[in-house]
Amino acid sequence: MTKVNVYVTLRESVVDPQGIATTDALKNMGFAEVTSVRIGKLIELEIDETTTDIDARVKEMCDKLLINKVIEDYRYEIEEA
Amino acid sequence: MTKVNVYVTLRESVVDPQGIATTDALKNMGFAEVTSVRIGKLIELEIDETTTDIDARVKEMCDKLLINKVIEDYRYEIEEA
Numbered sequence: 384m385t386k387v388n389v390y391v392t393l394r395e396s397v398v399d400p401q402g403i404a405t406t407d408a409l410k411n412m413g414f415a416e417v418t419s420v421r422i423g424k425l426i427e428l429e430i431d432e433t434t435t436d437i438d439a440r441v442k443e444m445c446d447k448l449l450i451n452k453v454i455e456d457y458r459y460e461i462e463e464a
Numbered sequence: 465m466t467k468v469n470v471y472v473t474l475r476e477s478v479v480d481p482q483g484i485a486t487t488d489a490l491k492n493m494g495f496a497e498v499t500s501v502r503i504g505k506l507i508e509l510e511i512d513e514t515t516t517d518i519d520a521r522v523k524e525m526c527d528k529l530l531i532n533k534v535i536e537d538y539r540y541e542i543e544e545a
Binding site for chain 1: 465483489490495497498500501502503505507508510512514515521524525528530
């Protein structure tokens with residue numbers, strides 16, 4: 384089994400209300416050192432290890448379903464397990 | 465500014481309906497090689513670099529607000545920026 388972690392973040396130009404609310408909550412709780420919080424997604428894929436060209440397949444999955452390219456960026460890491 | 469990435473995943477024993485739906489969708493789209501998808505969170509914190517003992521502070525934030533320890537696990541990475 385090959386494990387792939389896809390890290391999805393909101394584009395910098397996109398407002399992140401959940402992140403802003405979290406920043407405010409942390410500050411109110413006494414964590415004054417926190418200047419910014421942004422909340423993205425971590426998508427953990429398990430892929431059959433006989434798959435050829437995993438890079439191309441993962442990119443295709445991201446383009447077709449996993450990522451909204453209008454508002455999101457992504458990067459991924461492939462790890463053997 | 466110190467950047468900290470917190471990776472939040474559902475505990476293995478917890479059912480992930482969003483991940484199951486994503487697995488099914490990918491299979492239906494022809495990505496038969498995908499055996500499992502689990503969806504977690506990526507929390508990007510920016511913290512004042514004068515903060516002492518960032519490890520302890522990040523753990524405290526996770527324990528008090530960011531993580532639901534009943535159903536979630538987490539790990540984090542600190543990177544200087």
